[in-house]
Amino acid sequence: MTTLGYAILGLLAQEALSGYDLTQRMKGRVGNFWSAGHSQIYPELSRLEAGGHVTHSVVAQQDRPDKKVYEITTRGLEALKEWVTEPPTPRAPRDELVLKAYCVWLADPEKSARLFREEELRHEDQLARYKKTRKWMEGEHGEEVVRPDSPWFAGYAALRRGIIYERGYAEWCRWVADSIEGKLDSPTKREKKKGKKKSA
Amino acid sequence: MTTLGYAILGLLAQEALSGYDLTQRMKGRVGNFWSAGHSQIYPELSRLEAGGHVTHSVVAQQDRPDKKVYEITTRGLEALKEWVTEPPTPRAPRDELVLKAYCVWLADPEKSARLFREEELRHEDQLARYKKTRKWMEGEHGEEVVRPDSPWFAGYAALRRGIIYERGYAEWCRWVADSIEGKLDSPTKREKKKGKKKSA
DNA sequence: ATCCTTTATGTAAGTATCGACATATGGTAC
DNA sequence: GTACCATATGTCGATACTTACATAAAGGAT
Numbered sequence: 001m002t003t004l005g006y007a008i009l010g011l012l013a014q015e016a017l018s019g020y021d022l023t024q025r026m027k028g029r030v031g032n033f034w035s036a037g038h039s040q041i042y043p044e045l046s047r048l049e050a051g052g053h054v055t056h057s058v059v060a061q062q063d064r065p066d067k068k069v070y071e072i073t074t075r076g077l078e079a080l081k082e083w084v085t086e087p088p089t090p091r092a093p094r095d096e097l098v099l100k101a102y103c104v105w106l107a108d109p110e111k112s113a114r115l116f117r118e119e120e121l122r123h124e125d126q127l128a129r130y131k132k133t134r135k136w137m138e139g140e141h142g143e144e145v146v147r148p149d150s151p152w153f154a155g156y157a158a159l160r161r162g163i164i165y166e167r168g169y170a171e172w173c174r175w176v177a178d179s180i181e182g183k184l185d186s187p188t189k190r191e192k193k194k195g196k197k198k199s200a
Numbered sequence: 201m202t203t204l205g206y207a208i209l210g211l212l213a214q215e216a217l218s219g220y221d222l223t224q225r226m227k228g229r230v231g232n233f234w235s236a237g238h239s240q241i242y243p244e245l246s247r248l249e250a251g252g253h254v255t256h257s258v259v260a261q262q263d264r265p266d267k268k269v270y271e272i273t274t275r276g277l278e279a280l281k282e283w284v285t286e287p288p289t290p291r292a293p294r295d296e297l298v299l300k301a302y303c304v305w306l307a308d309p310e311k312s313a314r315l316f317r318e319e320e321l322r323h324e325d326q327l328a329r330y331k332k333t334r335k336w337m338e339g340e341h342g343e344e345v346v347r348p349d350s351p352w353f354a355g356y357a358a359l360r361r362g363i364i365y366e367r368g369y370a371e372w373c374r375w376v377a378d379s380i381e382g383k384l385d386s387p388t389k390r391e392k393k394k395g396k397k398k399s400a
Numbered sequence: 401a402t403c404c405t406t407t408a409t410g411t412a413a414g415t416a417t418c419g420a421c422a423t424a425t426g427g428t429a430c
Numbered sequence: 431g432t433a434c435c436a437t438a439t440g441t442c443g444a445t446a447c448t449t450a451c452a453t454a455a456a457g458g459a460t
Contacts (some may be wrong), residue, residue, distance in 0.1 A: 002416080003296055010303040020438050023356040033298035040417065042440055065425045065438045077306070084303045085311035087318065088296035092447090096203055096288040098233035101357040103210040103284045105349050106277070111285035112348075118287065146313075148380045149305050157376055164368040173360050178346045179357075220408050242410055265408045265455045279440065304418090344446080404459075412451075421442075429434080 001079065003089075004044050005053070007034045012054060012072040014151050019045055029155055032162050045070060047136060049147045090110065101176055113180040120173035127166035134159055201278065203289075205253070207234045209280040212254060212272040214351050219245055219268065229355055232362050239297050245270060255281060301376055313380040320373035327366035334359055 011017060011025050022045075023038040025031075036044075048054045053076030054066045072080070097119060104112050137145050137156055144152035211225050222245075223238040225231075236244075248254045255267040272280070297319060303369060304312050334337030337345050337356055344352035 003294075003299065004416085006297055006303075010299060013306060015301065018438075019440090023438095028298075030302070031292070033293055033295045033302075035294070037418070038439075039441080040420080061437090063426065064436080067438060070429095080303060081306050081308075084300050084307040085313065085315050088300065091294065091296065093233055093236040094203075094235070094291065095233045095312070095361070096291065098358050098361050099203065099207055099210060099230075100284050100288065101361070102230065102233075102354040103206075103213065104357065105351050105353050106213060106281050107284040109348065115285050115287065137272040146379065148309065148376075151305050153305050153379070154302040157304065157379075158298050160375065161298050161301070161372050162377060163296070164372050168364040168368040172364050176348075176357055176359065179346065179353070193345075194344075205444085218408075219410090223408095237448070238409075239411080239449080259456095261407090261457065262404080267408060402457100405457085407456085408454080410452080413449085415446100415448075417446075418433085418444085419442100422440080424439090425437080427435080427437100430432090 001051070001053075001085070002044070003034070004036055004040060005048055006080060006083050007036070008041065008044060008048065009053060009072055009076050010154075012070055013077060013080060014154070016069050016071045018070065022070075029158065033158055048076070052076070078190075097173075104176070104180065111179050113177050116173045116177035116180065120170050120177060123166045123170035123173060125168060127163060130159055130163045131165060134163065201251070201253075202244070202284070203234070204236055204240060205237070205248055205337045206280060206283050208241065208244060208248065209253060209272055209276050209355075213277060213280060214354070216269050216271045218259075218270065222270075229358065233358055248276070252276070297373075299343055304376070304380065309333060309380050313377050316373045316377035318381065320370050320377060323366045323370035323373060330359055330366060334358060334363065 007026075007030065008022060011030065017025070018043050019038065022041050023036075026034070026036050026041070030037045045054065045056075049056060049070075052073060052088070054072055056070045058066055059069050060066050100112075100115070134156075137159065141152050144150040145151060145156035148157075163199060207226075207230065208222060210306035211222060213229065217225070219238065219242050221238075222241050226234070226236050228243065238252075245254065245256075251258060252273060254270045254272055256270045258266055259269050278305050300312075300315070334356075337352070337359065341352050344350040347353060
């Protein structure tokens with residue numbers, strides 16, 4: 001079983017969905033920590049069905065094409081439950097922006113400062129969106145989101161990870177941009193300031 | 201050009217290295233935000249050389265096999281400089297542990313609490329290692345690490361990203377584990393506490 | 401002598417992922 | 431009527447990445 005397979009099972013454990021629905025979910029909330037296009041999802045659903053983890057039934061619709069609605073099986077649910085408490089398989093982290101920061105000493109300061117300012121904004125924006133969603137969740141489902149045995153906890157926990165991640169990322173971008181713009185005190189500058197306290 | 205190609209150029213911009221050396225670097229500091237095995241690095245070096253971004257010279261050694269030492273060319277350095285200030289190509293984030301948190305409502309509370317405690321420790325450990333390295337860097341190269349035009353800034357910036365990342369990750373794991381163990385106040389519990397302030 | 405480890409460089413097979421191609425239904429806009 | 435959009439399901443080829451296979455020089459351990 002692949003991780004994508006478990007991701008799909010995780011969604012199907014909450015509700016029966018078509019391949020198309022799953023693709024939409026993967027673009028939304030779940031997509032912030034695991035994403036996949038439909039070209040990955042449809043074949044994976046076939047594999048899951050071949051393995052007896054899901055079943056499907058064709059549902060006819062009037063306004064639009066028919067769809068295949070997938071349900072998780074008992075076997076699928078058991079596999080999912082076991083997988084959840086197993087330690088995650090280590091993945092190599094890959095962050096292109098950190099790589100760029102690693103080479104920033106070679107580049108034009110103005111251009112690189114602009115780059116990190118833009119990224120700071122991007123992550124700040126995402127953080128704001130996440131915070132808004134969190135408020136909505138806490139208001140609308142305040143009781144359930146904090147109970148780890150409720151399916152509402154799922155999205156709430158993922159959201160909290162997103163908030164911490166984006167906050168940290170924006171903070172780091174700000175630090176890099178500030179450093180490039182020379183707005184931060186170096187240890188030497190700090191020493192100098194101690195000598196003459198109020199230098200405009 | 202691939203991102204791995206730029207990662208290699210970024211390392212070669214600091215010093216000439218063999219494929220083997222590059223592989224070691226990718227396991228170490230750089231490996232914390234971009235990693236690759238030697239089976240990826242050797243072919244990539246060939247491509248870089250074919251594209252005129254690097255050149256190599258064979259260096260004979262007495263105690264061990266000969267090696268090919270790669271140097272970045274002017275063309276390679278130019279390509280790298282341009283790449284640094286371009287916005288990063290968006291990559292889909294993939295975090296298996298968040299996915300597991302998303303399914304935690306299905307699982308055995310004791311087992312899942314243990315999982316998130318273990319992960320909390322792992323990230324806390326990594327954080328401690330990073331902090332130690334930061335102190336060493338600040339002590340040994342205090343002047344250079346804060347100057348964005350110095351090659352020392354490279355590793356320092358990456359390190360700071362690592363510190364923020366691990367701190368946030370550990371914090372989140374702790375929150376999840378606490379939630380499962382019921383150690384956190386729910387909104388309801390908070391309300392109740394307001395009523396009878398000093399309840400053991 | 402044989403085995404293990406480090407250094408050193410490569411190839412090959414398999415999987416995961418991405419982007420593009422392909423098709424079909426039915427609605428709306430022009 | 432035709433062009434476009436949302437729904438809906440699939441395949442294919444290219445690339446990125448991992449794991450295993452393969453070789454070789456030199457040193458140390460048993």
